[in-house]
Amino acid sequence: MSLIDVVIAVAAVVCAVVVMCTARIGRAPALGLLGGVALVAAVQWLREGFYWQFVPTYLLLVVTAWFVAARPSRRLGGIAARVGVGMLVVAAAFAWVLPPVPTLPAPSGPYPVGTETFRWVDPDRPEAATDDPADRRNVIAQAWYPAAEPTGSGSRYLDGLGKLPRRVSQIPSFLMRGYDRIDTHADDRASLARDRDRWPVVLFSPGYGAPRAFHTGLVADLASRGFVVLAVDHPYEAAVVELADGRLATAVDDFPADDAAGERYMSVRQAVRAADLRFVLDRLERPGALGPRLSGHLDTERIAVIGHSFGGAAAAAAAADDDRIRAAANIDGTLYGDLPNRTLRQPFLLLESEHDETGHSERFLERNAALLGRLGAGGFRFEIGDANHYSFTDAPLFLSGPGRFAVAQLIGGSRGPVPTQRATADILAAFLSEPLGGPRADVVATAVAHRDIRGGAVGH
The missing domain is CATH 3.40.50.1820 (Alpha/Beta hydrolase fold, catalytic domain)
Structure with a gap:
């Protein structure tokens, strides 16, 4: 994976975990953080094109943003949202097992x-x-x-x-x-x-x-x-x-x-x-x-x-x-x-x-x-x-x-x-x-x- 791929993948998961697991972050900072990650994802999409491996990551960003904006107050809704986000985290991790662009080892000899x-x-x-x-x-x-x-x-x-x-x-x-x-x-x-x-x-x-x-x-x-x-x-x-x-x-x-x-x-x-x-x-x-x-x-x-x-x-x-x-x-x-x-x-x-x-x-x-x-x-x-x-x-x-x-x-x-x-x-x-x-x-x-x-x- 390229550096930008890794940044998006890690940032999406971190944002989801922070939003779901703490009440200390306000709505505006959370949405700002998610917006930054979404902007980097858009740059990646424009530069590298669409990778199916990032579908769970994109969905994770969308669902996390909805959770921040909607703030489901009902206990059942909050639990459901957290379960859904958790499932997306697992799906994203599974997708990242298959990197969009594999890395081959550099040749070890003296010649290019x-x-x-x-x-x-x-x-x-x-x-x-x-x-x-x-x-x-x-x-x-x-x-x-x-x-x-x-x-x-x-x-x-x-x-x-x-x-x-x-x-x-x-x-x-x-x-x-x-x-x-x-x-x-x-x-x-x-x-x-x-x-x-x-x-x-x-x-x-x-x-x-x-x-x-x-x-x-x-x-x-x-x-x-x-x-x-x-x-x-x-x-x-x-x-x-x-x-x-x-x-x-x-x-x-x-x-x-x-x-x-x-x-x-x-x-x-x-x-x-x-x-x-x-x-x-x-x-x-x-x-x-x-x-x-x-x-x-x-x-x-x-x-x-x-x-x-x-x-x-x-x-x-x-x-x-x-x-x-x-x-x-x-x-x-x-x-x-x-x-x-x-x-x-x-x-x-x-x-x-x-x-x-x-x-x-x-x-x-x-x-x-x-x-x-x-x-x-x-x-x-x-x-x-x-x-x-x-x-x-x-x-x-x-x-x-x-x-x-x-x-x-x-x-x-x-x-x-x-x-x-x-x-x-x-x-x-x-x-x-x-x-x-x-x-x-x-x-x-x-x-x-x-x-x-x-x-x-x-x-x-």
């Missing part, structure tokens, strides 16, 4: 961050998710890169703002009305830093159904550490993504109810995602494909692929089929198809949320163990204590601090998204350093420097 989005069409692959035989597969990649000086222009957080479907990854889209004001800590006009001629590249695939935006905190942090990160959206599986022709593609919900059919479905989707990632690798090899800012400045001999949840499975699948990939990392993802029985030739990292917090399935545990047992170049596995499956994403940040605390009591994740993402970025940066042309880093020491992270090297 720039960003640019590319919307490509693969002419060789039809789009199986639509009925139009002329449709071809779109692949969207948002580059996050170490920048020179920022221009101050900022960048858009989520595709489709202003025309979102009713739900985005099960989140009602009306909650996202103010998400155009989220500070991504990235500049969409900034030039690439010139500390080096070519920068190592990391492809990132998000979780099942999640738009790439929901991993902004993590990918921007990696970019600030000296990687060009290409966060990939997978259309018709992602909740919302803008295609190359400007259309908005939403998720096609056709997941089978039968377990065996579901396994086959996820295997197919895993292959589609891996093909999307390989397509991005192909584009990187085309001169000028990334525009004037980035083209010619990426080290296409030093590429890694990582992902969260289903994106982690897609990253491993892409690595299994493509020798251009120098390293791969799976963050909390279940593997499908024959992938657990493949042998990865690249260094591999498995990062897991705490098993007791997330309740990993037997499929997750057994299949990842099988893949780790067949590594051709060794790797690492770490379990991050007090982190749940969503701690790697921005989603917990859509709640206020008290809201995150309450949710953590129900589904875990008490470590919090910011410490979880910071530890993840530290481990990823250490793991990727040597395969992507940097100095060798002590990955285990980097991991255990953080509280309650268990694991170590595998297959060495």
